[in-house]
Amino acid sequence: MTKPVILTGLRANNNLTIGNYFGALMPMVEMANQKAGEYQINMFIPDLHSFTTPINHDELQGQIMHNARLFAAAGLPLDHDDILLYRQSYVPAHSELTWILDCFTGVGEMGRMIEYKDKSAKIGDDRVSVGLFNYPVLMAADILLYGAKYVPVGEDQRQHLEFARDISERINARFHDILTVPDPLEKQTEFFGKGQGLRIKDLADPTKKMSKSDDSGKGVIFLTDNPSEAAKKVMSATTDDKASINYNPIEQPGISNLLQILALLRGHPLDDVEAAYKGQSSYGDFKRIVADEVAGFLTAFQAKLADVSDNAIIAAFERSEQVANQQANETLHRVQQAVGLRPRG
DSSP states (O other): OOSOEEEEEOOOSSOOBHHHIIIIIHHHHHHHHHHBTTBEEEEEEOTGGGGSSOOOGGGHHHHHHHHHHHHHHTTOOSSOTTEEEEEGGGSTHHHHHHHHHHTTSOHHHHHTOHHHHHHHHHHOGGGOOHHHHTHHHHHHHHHHTTTOOBOOOOGGGHHHHHHHHHHHHHHHHHHTSOSOOOOOHHHHHHHHOOOOOOOOBOSSOTTSBOOTTOSSOTTOOBTTSOHHHHHHHHHTOOOOSSOOOOOBTTTBHHHHHHHHHHHHHHTOOHHHHHHHHTTOOOHHHHHHHHHHHHHHHHHHHHHHHHHOOHHHHHHHHHHHHHHHHHHHHHHHHHHHHHHTSSOOO
């Protein structure tokens, strides 16, 4: 690896929402397009992560391909030498390094992980898997195999990135600097920036985020929604009785959410969008404007998605996985030598 590595992935067990698109997918693709050439960009499909919680395994292969198609439809180049699009499970070193790191990880460390506590509380103790428990170790292996310095993560993954730093420093202290330590969170923020800070909320309950795992789907706009049905969801969005359009997430969360959606769809600053509609009293007219923008966006995106060639996806996988295996195996072999699993020298 002659270039510094940026590593990121997007789990897609459920259909992605427009919130996922603007909050995760597009920033990842834009980052790849901007930094490829100067950096190696590892955009991987985290399929091993996909069943840390219960899923329909009959659908997993289709979801993996759909995940890759979304990257391509969003503008990720499939033939750039510095952009690797690979399936995690097609690089066996991920699993092998995870086991080694497991043996240097404390049970207490994993038990203190906030995401594990939250998810296990929802699932119930009798259904919590060991995979969910040690998921941060697998994430650390994902990062450390490629010497990734930069890993964009959301709030729920910050603790896991810190663990990746901790376990790499622990291994290095024991075996003399054999792993690259990812940069700390403050440097990650400095490198990637803080983003635009707009987070799309649920249309039915604008006090919570728009979640792809929402059971009802009434307040969620999925990327594969029929455009006209998505428009109806916008028209049914929860607002308030103030009859005045203002950006005020505390007192007017519904209208504020619609303003954010419109700003993201148009690619305009939120302040400019608010100024254009501030004080207007007809929520119905404003909802129709947002609904039309949502329908237009989905129509255009779904056309791009339909044009993505599965053959091009498979070719990108095979090219990238050859490179990823070579790089990951070099790191794994170095660790195997250090712990005594392979001859040294």
